[in-house]
Structures are given as C-alpha cells and as structure tokens.
Amino acid sequence: MEEIKITRAPTLKPKPDSSKLVFGKNMTDHMFIVDYDAGQGWHDPRIVPYGPLQIDPAAKVLHYAEEIFEGLKAYRTAQGKIQLFRPRDNIARLNNSAARLCLPQIPEELALAGITGLVKLERDWVPSEEGTSLYIRPFMIGLDAALGVHSSKHVQYIVVVCPVGAYYPEGLAPVKIYVEDEDVRAVKGGTGMAKTGGNYAASLRAGDRAEKQGYSQVLWLDGVHRKYIEEVGAMNVMFKVGGTILTPDLNGSVLDGITRRSCIQLLQDWGYEVEQRRISYEELFQAAGDGTLEEAWGTGTAAVVSPIGELAMGGKKVTVSHNQIGPVTQKLYDNLTGIQWGRLADPHHWVMPLD
Numbered sequence: 045m046e047e048i049k050i051t052r053a054p055t056l057k058p059k060p061d062s063s064k065l066v067f068g069k070n071m072t073d074h075m076f077i078v079d080y081d082a083g084q085g086w087h088d089p090r091i092v093p094y095g096p097l098q099i100d101p102a103a104k105v106l107h108y109a110e111e112i113f114e115g116l117k118a119y120r121t122a123q124g125k126i127q128l129f130r131p132r133d134n135i136a137r138l139n140n141s142a143a144r145l146c147l148p149q150i151p152e153e154l155a156l157a158g159i160t161g162l163v164k165l166e167r168d169w170v171p172s173e174e175g176t177s178l179y180i181r182p183f184m185i186g187l188d189a190a191l192g193v194h195s196s197k198h199v200q201y202i203v204v205v206c207p208v209g210a211y212y213p214e215g216l217a218p219v220k221i222y223v224e225d226e227d228v229r230a231v232k233g234g235t236g237m238a239k240t241g242g243n244y245a246a247s248l249r250a251g252d253r254a255e256k257q258g259y260s261q262v263l264w265l266d267g268v269h270r271k272y273i274e275e276v277g278a279m280n281v282m283f284k285v286g287g288t289i290l291t292p293d294l295n296g297s298v299l300d301g302i303t304r305r306s307c308i309q310l311l312q313d314w315g316y317e318v319e320q321r322r323i324s325y326e327e328l329f330q331a332a333g334d335g336t337l338e339e340a341w342g343t344g345t346a347a348v349v350s351p352i353g354e355l356a357m358g359g360k361k362v363t364v365s366h367n368q369i370g371p372v373t374q375k376l377y378d379n380l381t382g383i384q385w386g387r388l389a390d391p392h393h394w395v396m397p398l399d
C-alpha cells in the first residue's frame with residue numbers, strides 16, 4: 045500500500061464543548077481522500093485539511109446518486125485509549141454496497157488505513173465524557189463528469205469524522221414509531237441492502253410526515269405486500285414476543301446492521317432463541333393485543349439500541365412495555381456499550397484498539 049501523505053491544517057479549530065455536541069455538525073480539522081481510476085486502481089491516499097470538495101457540476105454522484113457510505117465510531121476508554129468496534133465489518137459492508145452500485149472494490153487494508161490514520165491524527169478530538177464518541181463517516185462517490193448514465197471510472201473514497209454526544213443525555217427514553225403504510229424505503233432487487241444515499245432520499249417524506257404527527261421514526265413495511273416489517277428509520281428492529289426474540293430476516297431489502305448482528309450474538313449467548321423471519325404488522329399488533337409483545341427496540345451504531353414505547357398505524361395505537369425500557373433492551377444496551385467503551389470483556393473480539 046502507498047504511504048498516506050499528510051498535509052496538516054495551518055490552523056486548528058477550537059474543540060467544541062463535549063456536553064453540547066449536535067450529531068454530525070462538528071467536523072474535525074482533517075479528512076482522508078484516496079482516488080480511484082479505472083486501469084490504474086486506487087492511488088494517492090492522503091490526509092488533507094478538512095474543507096469543501098471541488099466537484100464538476102456534471103459529476104455522476106450529483107445526478108444519479110452514485111454514492112455509498114458507512115458509519116462507525118471510535119470510543120475512548122477510561123484509561124484514555126481509543127478503540128474501534130468491528131471496523132472490518134463496516135468495510136466488508138462498504139464493498140457489498142459498492143458491488144450493488146457498480147463502484148470499485150476497495151482493499152480492506154486501504155479502507156481501514158484511511159480510518160485509523162485519520163482517527164490517530166485527530167485523536168484529541170475523541171471526547172472522553174460519558175457516552176460521547178468520535179463518529180466516523182467513510183463514503184465513496186462516482187465522479188465522472190458526464191451526464192450519461194454509466195458507472196464512473198473516476199471515484200473517490202473519503203473519510204470525515206466528528207465528535208458526537210451521548211444519544212440519550214437523560215437516559216434511554218422510549219420512542220414513538222409510526223408504521224408507514226404509503227411510502228416504501230426499498231424493495232427486493234433494489235438497493236435496500238446497500239448503504240446508499242438514495243434510500244435515504246426516498247425515506248425523507250415519510251419521516252417528515254411522521255415527525256409532524258409527533259412520531260420520531262418510521263417503521264417500514266416491505267414494498268411488495270406492504271405487510272411485513274423491515275426496519276425502523278435508519279435502524280434494524282427487534283421484538284420480544286412470548287420470550288422469543290423476533291427480527292426481520294435479511295431478505296434483500298433490509299440492511300445487514302452490525303449492531304443487529306452483535307445483538308443477535310449476545311442474545312444467543314444469553315440463551316434466547318432468535319428467530320430471523322418474516323413478521324407481519326398484523327402479527328405484531330395481535331401480540332400487542334394479547335399481551336405477548338413484551339419489548340421492542342431498534343438497533344444501530346448511532347443509538348446502539350433505541351427502545352420503542354409506542355407503535356401507531358392508521359387510527360390504531362399500542363403501547364409497548366408500558367412505555368418503559370424493557371429489561372432485555374437495557375441489558376443489550378449495557379453490554380454493547382460496556383464492550384465498546386472497554387468497561388466489559390470482549391469475548392467475540394469485536395474491539396480493535398488503535399494503539
């Protein structure tokens with residue numbers, strides 16, 4: 045691998061107050077960029093001062109959403125060390141998304157070196173207050189400057205990072221979820237299994253509508269039958285019904301979440317049966333009605349787990365777990381965050397120390 049060339053920012057920004065961080069707003073002083081050109085491969089890895097990109101107005105990413113991304117975090121332990129959580133899983137998923145979008149595969153070591161090189165340079169930006177972390181956003185964009193619909197021959201992989209606050213500064217609070225019965229996020233054969241910007245563009249309208257009605261997230265149903273549960277907002281979703289854990293299977297339109305994967309492993313370690321299968325909204329409302337729906341939660345890197353306290357669809361509304369965080373949701377949160385911040389043992393070797 046070519047050595048990463050570092051150009052330092054001439055002046056450094058003041059660090060924000062880590063008790064007042066707004067998600068995704070406080071970008072650091074530097075960013076990582078590596079170019080790809082067909083026939084040449086990946087070249088010129090570099091860390092440069094953070095700043096606007098110069099993009100040709102005809103670049104494919106601006107017109108045809110030729111874009112994929114990832115999201116992971118660097119955590120500071122009580123001993124002051126910095127560690128990542130399953131970063132190789134993120135890179136494998138980035139390459140799966142790349143295959144779907146006809147973007148080039150990036151070697152794992154290069155993608156990882158971009159992340160670790162940047163986080164090491166920005167190590168003073170990794171906050172140490174309870175629940176805070178450095179959010180890492182790797183992404184890949186197609187940059188060919190021509191309006192024809194083709195896959196790009198010139199591509200960049202870029203990494204930017206920003207400190208983020210505790211997701212729940214006042215403790216884990218249950219969220220209200222609206223079951224979306226009009227718009228769909230993704231369909232099998234589409235790009236639902238890829239982490240790509242277009243999926244999010246398609247989700248904005250339902251998200252806005254739900255917010256106006258006082259709901260914080262949308263529960264997506266499948267695009268064909270409009271019946272089976274897929275995901276909640278930008279999270280995977282799990283339910284505890286009559287002692288068993290249910291979660292939608294990875295059917296092609298659901299994202300393969302790394303938090304989902306980690307939760308399934310922990311739940312199985314604890315002896316729970318985890319069923320990955322189709323779950324209809326009727327089954328869910330039925331379980332809520334007969335009292336067997338014990339807990340519901342979303343899973344994702346940003347929030348880790350997000351308890352669901354209320355589900356609404358059409359005129360129907362049900363409360364889950366008395367609008368309180370349930371014991372399994374809490375246990376998952378405590379164990380995953382315990383591993384991520386280095387407070388608990390890491391039996392599955394998920395953590396990668398940075399130094």
Ligand SMILES: *Cc1c(COP(=O)(O)O)cnc(C)c1O
Nearest residue numbers: 278279280299301302303344345
């Ligand atoms: C990123 C993402 C998730 C969560 O994945 P994690 O790897 O757990 O962060 C779930 N659903 C969608 C649509 C996503 O984009």
